[in-house]
Amino acid sequence: MAYRSFVLICSGTGCESNKSGVIFDRMAKQITEKGLQSEIQLVKTGCFGLCERGPIVKVLPDETFYVDVKPEDADKIVEEHLLKGRPVKNLVYQYEESQKNIKIENIPFYQKQFRIVLRNCGVIDPENINEYIARDGYKALEKALFEMTPDDIIEELKISGLRGRGGAGFPTWRKWVFTKDVQSDVKYVVCNADEGDPGAYMDRSTIEGDPHSIIEAMTICGYTVGAHQGYVYIRAEYPLAIRRLEMAIRQAREMGLLGKDILGSGFDFDIEIRLGAGAFVCGEETALLASIEGNRGMPRPRPPFPAISGLWGKPTVINNVETWASIPVILLKGGKWFAQIGTETSKGTKVFALTGKVNNSGLIEVPMGTTLREVIFDIGGGIKNGKKFKAVQSGGPSGGVIPAEYLDTPIDYENLQKLGSIMGSGGLIVMDEDDCMIDIAKFYLEFTVDESCGKCSPCRIGGKQMYGILDRITKGKGELADIDKLKQIGRAMQKASLCGLGQTAPNPVLSTLRYFEHEYRQHILEKKCAAGSCKELVFYTINPQKCIGCGLCAMKCPVNCISGEKRKPHTIDQSKCIKCGNCYTVCKFGAVIKG
Amino acid sequence: MAKITLEELRRLREQTKADIEKREVEGKETLVIVGMGTCGIAAGARETLKAFVETIEKLGLKDVVVKQTGCMGYCYVEPTVEVVMPDMPRTIYGKVNADVARKIVEDHIVHKKLVSEHVMDKPAADIMK
Numbered sequence: 001m002a003y004r005s006f007v008l009i010c011s012g013t014g015c016e017s018n019k020s021g022v023i024f025d026r027m028a029k030q031i032t033e034k035g036l037q038s039e040i041q042l043v044k045t046g047c048f049g050l051c052e053r054g055p056i057v058k059v060l061p062d063e064t065f066y067v068d069v070k071p072e073d074a075d076k077i078v079e080e081h082l083l084k085g086r087p088v089k090n091l092v093y094q095y096e097e098s099q100k101n102i103k104i105e106n107i108p109f110y111q112k113q114f115r116i117v118l119r120n121c122g123v124i125d126p127e128n129i130n131e132y133i134a135r136d137g138y139k140a141l142e143k144a145l146f147e148m149t150p151d152d153i154i155e156e157l158k159i160s161g162l163r164g165r166g167g168a169g170f171p172t173w174r175k176w177v178f179t180k181d182v183q184s185d186v187k188y189v190v191c192n193a194d195e196g197d198p199g200a201y202m203d204r205s206t207i208e209g210d211p212h213s214i215i216e217a218m219t220i221c222g223y224t225v226g227a228h229q230g231y232v233y234i235r236a237e238y239p240l241a242i243r244r245l246e247m248a249i250r251q252a253r254e255m256g257l258l259g260k261d262i263l264g265s266g267f268d269f270d271i272e273i274r275l276g277a278g279a280f281v282c283g284e285e286t287a288l289l290a291s292i293e294g295n296r297g298m299p300r301p302r303p304p305f306p307a308i309s310g311l312w313g314k315p316t317v318i319n320n321v322e323t324w325a326s327i328p329v330i331l332l333k334g335g336k337w338f339a340q341i342g343t344e345t346s347k348g349t350k351v352f353a354l355t356g357k358v359n360n361s362g363l364i365e366v367p368m369g370t371t372l373r374e375v376i377f378d379i380g381g382g383i384k385n386g387k388k389f390k391a392v393q394s395g396g397p398s399g400g401v402i403p404a405e406y407l408d409t410p411i412d413y414e415n416l417q418k419l420g421s422i423m424g425s426g427g428l429i430v431m432d433e434d435d436c437m438i439d440i441a442k443f444y445l446e447f448t449v450d451e452s453c454g455k456c457s458p459c460r461i462g463g464k465q466m467y468g469i470l471d472r473i474t475k476g477k478g479e480l481a482d483i484d485k486l487k488q489i490g491r492a493m494q495k496a497s498l499c500g501l502g503q504t505a506p507n508p509v510l511s512t513l514r515y516f517e518h519e520y521r522q523h524i525l526e527k528k529c530a531a532g533s534c535k536e537l538v539f540y541t542i543n544p545q546k547c548i549g550c551g552l553c554a555m556k557c558p559v560n561c562i563s564g565e566k567r568k569p570h571t572i573d574q575s576k577c578i579k580c581g582n583c584y585t586v587c588k589f590g591a592v593i594k595g
Numbered sequence: 596m597a598k599i600t601l602e603e604l605r606r607l608r609e610q611t612k613a614d615i616e617k618r619e620v621e622g623k624e625t626l627v628i629v630g631m632g633t634c635g636i637a638a639g640a641r642e643t644l645k646a647f648v649e650t651i652e653k654l655g656l657k658d659v660v661v662k663q664t665g666c667m668g669y670c671y672v673e674p675t676v677e678v679v680m681p682d683m684p685r686t687i688y689g690k691v692n693a694d695v696a697r698k699i700v701e702d703h704i705v706h707k708k709l710v711s712e713h714v715m716d717k718p719a720a721d722i723m724k
Contacts, residue, residue, distance in 0.1 A: 002648045002649050002651075002652040003617065003648070004644060004645070004647075004648040004661055005663075006617070006618045008618075039644075039645065039648070060618045060619070061617075061618065061619075061623075061660045061661070061662060062662055062663070083631075083636075084631050084632070084633070084636065084663075084665070085629070085630075085631030085632075085662075085663030085664050085665055086631075086665050124615070130607065130611045131611065131615060133604070133607055133608050133611055134608060134611035134612045134614065134615040135612075135615065136608070137608075138604060138608075139608065142601060142604065142605075146601070254598075255598065255599050255604075256598025256599055257599075257604075259598075263599070263600065263601045263604060264600055264601060
């Protein structure tokens with residue numbers, strides 16, 4: 001049977017929640033009704049990356065890229081495109097400047113991307129092991145088992161320069177060597193898929209789109225360090241990723257790519273999934289291991305590092321999803337090939353979840369050393385609604401903000417650290433002029449205070465105190481001395497906290513203080529929030545010269561605090577105003593002033 | 596499914612690779628475009644398209660893409676097919692039924708020989724270029 005056309009439908013979580021599953025079923029039904037089922041193959045794939053415009057449907061070999069597809073469009077695509085060969089023009093992706101339907105290879109979103117980790121995302125059906133195998137899947141495992149010694153593998157990783165993608169950037173080969181060289185009857189391999197940063201979904205998408213790459217890499221690691229059991233620790237909030245991974249593990253077992261005597265090599269390895277309940281601290285490796293053991297997820301002091309004494313006290317290699325997904329490629333293409341990509345100290349590529357006030361929200365993968373400007377303006381398509389770029393937040397609650405003057409900084413581990421942020425797992429949240437930096441810092445701190453496990457006092461108490469100060473400042477009750485207090489507590493937390501969570505929790509505050517101290521001062525001294533997002537510091541008034549007395553604002557005011565005669569200027573009763581901003585939004589004459 | 600051996604895995608990879616490569620367009624230099632306007636379909640263009648895909652598959656030709664397009668304007672000789680490939684002139688064939696389609700693959704694409712009795716034209720100049 002030969003297919004003439006292939007329809008790839010994104011079934012990542014983003015598109016799925018926008019009914020891509022319904023689109024799939026409807027297209028399948030239409031295709032059967034039209035008798036095309038032997039000519040056209042429908043494939044559910046992982047994430048295409050351009051999540052902003054999902055659900056995405058791609059038709060090959062025509063290379064048509066449909067965006068914002070609705071279930072009712074399914075019939076039209078089948079009827080017009082698949083049956084009659086006429087692409088449905090109004091659904092084809094248009095790049096704003098040219099307003100022309102463009103070819104996939106010319107979409108600006110993809111121009112600067114380089115996909116290693118996401119090599120199979122949006123290309124294959126993640127639920128079908130054969131498609132992974134077709135794209136050189138399990139070939140790296142073959143090579144490792146039959147052509148390489150454990151030392152060869154470590155040497156290749158060393159040449160590649162791969163560093164942990166979970167955030168800290170520790171050289172992967174070193175971790176492996178530690179575990180390999182320890183004498184122990186039992187060793188473990190663990191995949192950290194406990195992705196918890198707000199707005200980050202790199203790991204989820206990787207597992208959803210290409211689960212076998214994780215299985216293959218963990219098996220290679222088991223062979224290298226002498227482990228026979230692997231665990232994937234993934235949060236229960238990722239049902240689709242879990243389902244795909246379970247399915248992949250089952251398929252691999254059935255084929256004998258997991259289990260006893262893999263491919264007749266004599267090597268045994270198997271993987272189990274452990275679900276996390278969604279505590280942020282469990283992304284920290286020692287807390288994660290405690291959670292797998294069935295204990296409360298709390299970190300412990302290091303050393304000893306997990307590589308020496310990890311799960312149940314046994315040597316354990318623990319790497320992040322993205323790190324794992326890079327490894328089969330490194331073995332197949334060679335460490336040298338991988339090391340050509342990126343910067344002096346940071347090799348390869350990095351996946352980012354680009355979100356916030358940017359036109360093309362989505363999942364992207366770029367070579368290390370790509371500048372923030374390229375990421376935000378070339379790939380991300382610039383700031384929404386033509387607003388001005390203010391800052392970008394990297395590394396989630398553990399990271400910091402980077403202001404406009406550093407937009408041309410090449411992204412790598414060291415550069416981001418120098419700027420007071422971190423690479424983190426790869427969330428990038430873009431902020432515009434309407435975002436108040438103190439409010440942002442408060443948001444992240446609230447998150448880490450909430451997620452702190454409470455074991456060590458710098459994190460438990462320090463976070464709470466800093467949050468209290470920020471809260472006061474946003475309510476106009478701050479004092480100048482607060483700025484120094486914030487810095488002092490923050491530095492103490494960085495130095496004295498037990499684990500990464502506490503050590504990095506002050507970063508959002510310290511980095512906003514570093515670049516936007518004037519905003520803090522404005523809040524404290526002038527009791528003013530220039531971005532207009534701190535409610536207590538915003539007042540709405542009506543300009544009597546501009547108000548024509550139409551009464552629309554009074555009608556929309558939920559607390560009836562706007563009054564005035566018809567066709568005469570209205571006024572707002574400040575004592576009753578709840579600052580919802582309705583009047584500001586509805587006024588057609590620009591008479592309501594926010595300030 | 597029984598556990599597979601190394602040999603079987605390699606064989607499976609070769610086999611599935613061929614399937615998945617059909618989706619890719621990159622690096623493929625030969626293009627067969629079948630006119631699938633209403634008149635084309637009425638004249639049997641679907642059968643033609645199928646014949647192309649099947650013959651290409653049968654002969655294991657890897658760098659050929661079969662696409663469909665709307666009406667090419669030669670309604671009197673439907674189904675029409677355009678073939679674009681290196682070292683050969685761009686050619687439009689008319690009255691291409693399934694048998695002719697097979698002949699085009701074998702003669703034109705494999706042996707680089709025009710199927711003269713069905714050549715209609717070269718494409719009209721594209722004024723947008």
